Structures are given as C-alpha cells and as structure tokens.
Amino acid sequence: MTVQAPTAPTPTTVGAPRRRVPAAVWLIGPSVLFMVLLLGWPVVEGVLQAFQNDKGFTLEFVTRMVQDPYFWPAVRNTLLLIAVMIPIQFAFAITMALLLRANPRLHKVHFFVWAIPLALSDLAAGLVWLAIFNDRGYLNSVLSWFGLEGTSWLAYDNQTTMFICVLIAELWRATSLVLVIVVAGLQGIPKDYDEAAQVFGATFWQRLRFVTLPLLKPSLQVALILRTILAFQTFAVAQALTGQNFPLVVGETYRWYTGLQNPNVAAALALVILVVSMLTSVFYLRALREKNQGGLR
Amino acid sequence: MSQITVDTAPLKRQKRNRVLLQAACIAVSLFMLVPIYLISLAALSTRESLNKFPLSLLPTSFSFDTLNAFLGSTGVFGALGNSLIVGVGTLLLSALIGVPAGYALARFAFPGKDPYQLFLLFTRALPIVVLSVPLARLFLTVDMYDTTYGVILLHTALALPTTILISASVFLGVPHDVEEAARVFGCTPFKAFLKVVMPMALPGIAAASIFTFVMSWNEVLGASILTLDHRTLPAQVLTSLADSPLAYRFAGGFALVIPSIIFIALMRRYLTNMWGSTIR
Numbered sequence: 001m002t003v004q005a006p007t008a009p010t011p012t013t014v015g016a017p018r019r020r021v022p023a024a025v026w027l028i029g030p031s032v033l034f035m036v037l038l039l040g041w042p043v044v045e046g047v048l049q050a051f052q053n054d055k056g057f058t059l060e061f062v063t064r065m066v067q068d069p070y071f072w073p074a075v076r077n078t079l080l081l082i083a084v085m086i087p088i089q090f091a092f093a094i095t096m097a098l099l100l101r102a103n104p105r106l107h108k109v110h111f112f113v114w115a116i117p118l119a120l121s122d123l124a125a126g127l128v129w130l131a132i133f134n135d136r137g138y139l140n141s142v143l144s145w146f147g148l149e150g151t152s153w154l155a156y157d158n159q160t161t162m163f164i165c166v167l168i169a170e171l172w173r174a175t176s177l178v179l180v181i182v183v184a185g186l187q188g189i190p191k192d193y194d195e196a197a198q199v200f201g202a203t204f205w206q207r208l209r210f211v212t213l214p215l216l217k218p219s220l221q222v223a224l225i226l227r228t229i230l231a232f233q234t235f236a237v238a239q240a241l242t243g244q245n246f247p248l249v250v251g252e253t254y255r256w257y258t259g260l261q262n263p264n265v266a267a268a269l270a271l272v273i274l275v276v277s278m279l280t281s282v283f284y285l286r287a288l289r290e291k292n293q294g295g296l297r
Numbered sequence: 298m299s300q301i302t303v304d305t306a307p308l309k310r311q312k313r314n315r316v317l318l319q320a321a322c323i324a325v326s327l328f329m330l331v332p333i334y335l336i337s338l339a340a341l342s343t344r345e346s347l348n349k350f351p352l353s354l355l356p357t358s359f360s361f362d363t364l365n366a367f368l369g370s371t372g373v374f375g376a377l378g379n380s381l382i383v384g385v386g387t388l389l390l391s392a393l394i395g396v397p398a399g400y401a402l403a404r405f406a407f408p409g410k411d412p413y414q415l416f417l418l419f420t421r422a423l424p425i426v427v428l429s430v431p432l433a434r435l436f437l438t439v440d441m442y443d444t445t446y447g448v449i450l451l452h453t454a455l456a457l458p459t460t461i462l463i464s465a466s467v468f469l470g471v472p473h474d475v476e477e478a479a480r481v482f483g484c485t486p487f488k489a490f491l492k493v494v495m496p497m498a499l500p501g502i503a504a505a506s507i508f509t510f511v512m513s514w515n516e517v518l519g520a521s522i523l524t525l526d527h528r529t530l531p532a533q534v535l536t537s538l539a540d541s542p543l544a545y546r547f548a549g550g551f552a553l554v555i556p557s558i559i560f561i562a563l564m565r566r567y568l569t570n571m572w573g574s575t576i577r
Contacts, residue, residue, distance in 0.1 A: 023401075023405065023486075024401045024405040024407035025407070026397075027397040027398055027400060027401035027405075028397075028398050028401050028402075028407075028413060030394045030397070030398070031394050031395060031397075031398040031457060031461060032413070032416075034394055034453070034454065034457065035416075035420060035454060035457060035458075038428070038432070038450055038451070038453075038454035039420050039423060039428065039454050041431075041435075042427065042428045042429075042430075042431040042432050042435070043423065043427060043428070043431075045431035045434070045435070046427050046428075046430060046431045049430070049431055049434070095321075096325055099318060099321055099322055099325070100322075102318050104315075104318050104319055104322045105319060106322075107322070108565075109326075110322045110325070110326055111565070112561060112562070112565050113326045113329050113330055114325060114326065114329055115561050115565065115568055116329060116333070116557060116558055116561050117329065117557075118557075118561060118568070119511050119515070119556075119557035119558075119560040119561050119564075120515070120553075120554060120557045121514070121515030121516075121517060121531055121553055121557075122515075122517070123515075123517045123531050123534060123535055123550075123553060124515075124531075124550050124553035124554050124557070126550075127336065127534075127546050127547065127549060127550025127553070128332045128333065128335070128336040128550050128554065129332060130543075130546060130547075130550070131332075131335055131336050131339045131547050131550070132332060132335060134543065136350045136352070137352070138335050138352055138354065140350075140351070141350065141351035141352040141353075141354070142351075142354070144350070144351045145351060172328070172329070172332060180568055225422075226421070229421070229422050229424075232424065233424050233425065233426075233518075235517075235518055236517050236518070236531075236535060239535065239538065240535075240538060240546070240550075243538070243539060250424070250426055250518065253426045253430070254426070254518060254521075254522070257430060257433075257522055258521070258522070258536075263430055263433070263434060266426075266430050267430050267431065269426075270424065270426040270427040270430055271427065273424045273426060273427065274423070274424055274427045277422050277423075277424055278422060281419075281422045
C-alpha cells in the first residue's frame, strides 16, 4: 500500500501534519453515510418490522411464516439447490478455466462466449430456458423427432424435473461468474510451478491436485462465498420457469409482499435469508482464516 | 538402410489430446450459445410457427411481429425508459460517491481503513429483499415510493461496494510517481488528480461504471417491490409473467438478453482484470 510521501510542506499548507486524515475522511465520508442510511437502516428497520406490530413485540409474523404450507418446501428447495449446484458449478468452472489455459484454437472467442451469461439477469435466463423446457418447447420438439414422448417438465407434479430445469438454467447463467474469478486466479499463478512438476514427471491429475488447486485456493474461496450468498437469492429463474410451483425463500418473500400484501411476514422471510447468508459467510471466513493465517486481505 | 524405430506414441497422444481439447471447448460453447439462439428464434418467428408442434430448430419464418407486439404492449416502452433512467442514474450516483472513496483506499493510509474494507465486504452479503421491503415502507412515508429515484438509491447502495473496490484497484494501477511528478511541477493535489491520474484511470473507471449499469439493468426484485407504475423493464416483465402469453415472455427474454451480449463484447478486455482485483 502506498503511503503518501512526506513532501515538504508548501507555504500554503498550514498545519500540514493534520491535513492528511481529513482528506481521506472527506473522500470516504459520503460513501459511509450513504451506506449506513441505505443499507444499515433498512436492516434495523427490517428486524423491527418482522417482530413488531402496533402494540409492540410479537412473534405473530414469525409463526405465520413458519405455518405457511409453502415455507418448509421453499427452505428445502433453496438448500437442496445450493447443495447440488455449487459442487457441479465449481467442477464445471474449473474445467472450463483449465481448458482455456491449455490455449485451444480461438480461445478468445470461446472465453467471450462463456462469459456472456455473466451479464445476463436471472429473469432473462429463466425465460430463455422456458422456451426450451415448456410443454411445446424446443426440448419436447427434439424428442418428438426421435419419436419420443416428451413430458411436462415444468408441471406441478413433476418436482424432480422442475428442480433439474431450475438447476440447469442456474448453471448456465451463473457458472461464468465462477469461471471469470478462476481464470483471473490462474493468471496470477506463474506457469513455472506447473512446468517444474511436469519435469519431475507428475501426471496431469497430480499437478492439478498438488500444484494448481492449492495455489488457486484463495480465488476459489472468494468465489465460493460470493456464489453461495448469491445462490440463496435465486429467485427470478424459478419464477420465470415455474411460477409459484417451485417455491424458493426469496420467491416466498416476493409473494408475501406483493401477492398477500403482508410486509411484516415478508420482512421475517427476508431475515431468514439474511441470517443464513451471514452465518455462511462467517463460516467460510473462519475456515479461510484458519488455513490461510493471513486471512482475507 | 537400418530401421530407426521412432516411438510415435507420445506424439499421437498429444495430437489426440489437442483434438479432445478442441471438442470440449466447442461443446461448452454450444451449451452457452444454443439457448441464446433458441430464444432469438422464438422471438423472431411468426406466431403461427410458434404455435406449431414440433417446433423447427431452423429459422423457417422471420418476423418482428412478436417483438412488435411485446414493445407495443402497455408499459413496455415506459419501462424501457425507466430502466435507462435508473441505470444511468445509478451509474452517475455510484461513480460520484464511489470513485473518491476508491481513490482514498488506493492512495491514503488512514485510521479505520481495514474496518472500512471489511464493512464493504460485509455489505455484499446483504440480500436485496432485506433492503427493499423496509425501504418500500420508508419511501411510502417520504413520498418517494413508485419513483425512479427510489430505485436509483437502492441500486446505488447495492452497487457501491463493487464500484469502490474496482476503482480502488484501478487507481492502484496508476503509478504514484506520475502524480508526484505533477505535484513537483506545481500542480495542486486536485489538479494533479484531474490532469494526470484521471485520464490514466478513466478506461478502468468507465469499465466499472458500465458494470454498475448492467447490475442495475438486471436487478428485478428490488425494482418490482419499490415501484408500481414506474417499473424497470425486468420488473415489468416479471410482474406480467403470470398473465402473458408465451410469445410475450420469449420476446421479453430476448429483449433482456441482447444488452448483455453487447456489454460483454465491449468489456471483454477488462473482465478478468476487474474481477481478479475486486475480489481480493
């Protein structure tokens, strides 16, 4: 980190030693103020909203949230989606990054194509895959050419296929974020290590396991935190593909707020997401610090 | 002539590996591209050909009918305008607040720097719903509910940590010497910043800003909670999902996909730099 060089005070700067701190404060100040007002305040307000009615403290909204028939399915779906998606996504992204490192022909074109979903909204991704998975969509069309009977992939009673559809759409959309982080991490590793291991006769898997992955660990951990937190917020993909049929926690929050017009229960649901995301990031940061000594920055 | 036995096995293996590598890359590219091709096909086909089953995977008919119907339906044009206003507003506001903070992070050592950075990281874990539900109530009381300004404020709050961290890394990339040289030759700190540092940092800052715009363009949940009549395009599409025909949804999806392709085309030089440095 560069520290401002102690330049000789010019005649105009009276009280030069004290000037440095205020300059930084002036530059940082607006952002702190803005974030406290627009991030800190709503969080406090959200907690109050979930636990207070006109008369004072109440658990009424929390009970209503828990008793709602959609609540536990939503929690289960959200957790299941994360548990299945994150490992596949990371395996996929690391493979893609290694493919790129091997310098295939047209690797710039490939990277461009693989990065396109990075700028795609989850709503758009949901609509894109709706064109494929809906009853009269492209998937069933292709199946019918081969004389196969398609199914209603997104029908209410097909929970499993619905889950797979949401999973594929999310993999398609969000893997590029992990990819870009891993590619950036790979660029920071000198090729010498890998070459040295190669000289000493290490196989591809040995080099991956003992050289590349350990060096890539900081990038992977950051990607892991970011992706997990974002995965808790998965919403519009499921909304576009299945409507209310495949409930997720954020979707339920949206339903309680807009459909059922109950901001208090919506706030309680939002708190569930907040608490789980916070616990996850604390857990990851802990795990990270123990192994990295220095920790994140 | 004596036979020289050359072991061609490694060479063959290498050749085979190159072919496999190429095939794998093409397979991944197809997985990424085919859905985009299909949504374009769906959005640019006539209604009749969309109603047929099985659908053709090749463009048999081409028409702007579906897209026109989508753009002509109530609220879509307004929503497009709102999306642009909110995106540009978010871009400007977060640059105005975030770039100075990024500069301070890159150049100054000040007390509270580490907590500040941790605070920035922490705010990224805040889910949008947690913010937007209470903000909706606040905006109702101060008469800002259902305005583009409210959405701009929310999006700026969401984008600000990223803007600050990216611009800090951009400023770190500008050598401190040039700034000092300008000072030696008589520039005030502000003038040195404006004349020397800013021109060098501008491409990176611009990249960060476009990224902010895209974040705002893609955000759907907060925008639909904070507005009723002044929705952004994604919010408009989301709220009319339930009662709209499939053709409308495909056209909406297509309209949302196009900007992101343009964005990545513009940004591909910066992608890894930006992400590589932000995350740490």
